[in-house]
Amino acid sequence: MNDPVRHIVFDIGKVLLHYDPHIPFSRIIPDETERQWFFDNVCTHDWNIEQDRGRSWEEAEAHLIAEHPDHEERIRAFRLNWHEMVPHAYDDSVDVMRSLMSNGYDVTMLTNFASDTFREAQERFTFLKEPRGVTVSGDIGLIKPDVAIYESHVENFDLDPANSLFIDDSHPNVEGARAAGWKAIHFKSAPDLLAELEKYGVKV
Structure with a gap:
């Protein structure tokens, strides 16, 4: 908690995009x-x-x-x-993400997603191209909550785990991030996310 948050990493499905088969x-x-x-x-x-x-x-x-x-x-x-x-984005969550980027936080994404469907999603929801980058599980053959995928993200995007905060709707994925030395928030809704970010001293 004492290390300031500099890097904020978003999951995508059920955090930024609605998904329901x-x-x-x-x-x-x-x-x-x-x-x-x-x-x-x-x-x-x-x-x-x-x-x-x-x-x-x-x-x-x-x-x-x-x-x-x-x-x-x-x-x-x-x-x-x-x-x-994947019919729509969660606009309130997207607004939070954009606000964080505007306030100078380093924002990336880490998602369990098939490679081809992720590219399709990027074309439909262009805000997915706005953060600094993304780790797509299907591209690297690792999936959350395997600690290795968080370590790969840290290495590829030059993050400091102690200064990194992960946001995911899946409790196991949140625990995976914590096991990798990150801070983490279990996403429930955008208003709840705002309250949790405030606890970490993050300005939205």
Whole structure:
């Protein structure tokens, strides 16, 4: 707490961008129970996180289709309709990020994101190009909360962990940052973030 915050690192999904795979799949699989079964057993979180680690969508789809051939169309629909899963930014969070940059803080981003979908998101939400840079898990084959991804970010962006503050909606990812020697805030909302930043003496 005593070391002043100079570097502020934002997660992206559910901090700066809304993400919900149920949005397109509520149309593709209208029955809620059936849809939840599909996410629990076919296109699972664990399956999707491997694309964040760098696995190609082609390989990911082939793997699942071999296991669930009756669901091929729905499996392919995940990537085809990904753009609908990210419908909008959290404007209040983006405003906080921009204010921090205006106040002289060094702002970067660290995200679990597949390489191709991140580039797609950057083109749709151009504020993602405004910070000094970003570490994308799919680009380097590491994912949060592995301490190695935080160490890679420190090295690539020349950060001092003691002066670095991480903002993420995932408690395990927050703990990963703390294990790497960073300060960290568990994101809940933009107003809550403002209150937490004030505790660290950060001027927004």
